[in-house]
Amino acid sequence: MNPLAARLHAALPQTQCTRCGYPDCESYATAMAAGEAQLNQCPPGGAEGVVRLAAILQRPTLPLDAAHGIEAPRTVAVIDENWCIGCTLCLKVCPTDAILGANKRMHTVIEPACTGCELCVPVCPVDCISLDNVSGDRTGWQAWSQAQADEALARYRRRQLRLAREETEQQQRLERKAEAKLADLPAHTHGAKGAEAERKRAIIEAALARARARRAGSPST
The missing domain is CATH 1.20.58 (Methane Monooxygenase Hydroxylase; Chain G, domain 1)
Incomplete structure (x- = not known):
């Protein structure tokens, strides 16, 4: 990454949710630095995230683009163990390896490692994954800390290496x-x-x- 992209990347919440339209936070940061993406495409970062990115880019802030989602409380995935069939599809899409399980064995979520990216929900063939609100009324960066973002990025990079x-x-x-x-x-x-x-x-x-x-x-x- 070039220096500008690196600064933008460091300002993102690292949920790796793909809602921005890019495969991960690094790709979105690179696109912003190249002028190929707007600074208001990250729902997990919310309005505060837009302000952070605008300051780095030295550009005016924009309202969060609703086409990419809305700012919302932080959630974590929960698997209904009574319905899980052990298909492993959720394991394959989890960007931080926050789901434990094996083929035809019940799966479970490591809550502290879950970024609430929601990528596991649509791939579940039996709809046994739900999302629990864990931040109450707090949204965006008010519901997510820099320490959590750093840990999520570390887990994502370890997964990529694996x-x-x-x-x-x-x-x-x-x-x-x-x-x-x-x-x-x-x-x-x-x-x-x-x-x-x-x-x-x-x-x-x-x-x-x-x-x-x-x-x-x-x-x-």
Whole structure:
């Protein structure tokens, strides 16, 4: 990030909710710094958040853009354990790894780690996730502290590193599998010969090349 984007990023609440229209707070900050996004697209930051961003950009404040949501009390997700089917869809979208669970096992939310991003709600196939108001009448930055924002960002970054590491490990497994097949092609092509053997060799070599390319393109862990 350039210095301006970094300052804007530091002023955001780090809920990673995507309501601004960008995949995370850093992307929104980068877009604002480039003049590609307005400073009033962050509902979790609310009116105070707009003032913070306007000061950094040295621009007039604007009303929060209702197209991106409204300023509201802070919420946390709650999973009804009686209805949870363990589909893991909510785990996959939680930006701070605030949900614990396993496939076909009941899930639960780590309340202090939940940013209230709401991303888990629409993906639940059995509608067992609700949102509890935990800040009363306090909204925006009055309902969310800098310390909470810092912790949310730290958890988000750890998640990104974990996902990158898991992707690299998956591509390494695919590489080893393809290499093993190439090392003993007759056994893995069921005795195919001639053009058919070459066709299957080409398929395996292409799979190996894809795995290597994806691993090479993965962020460093």
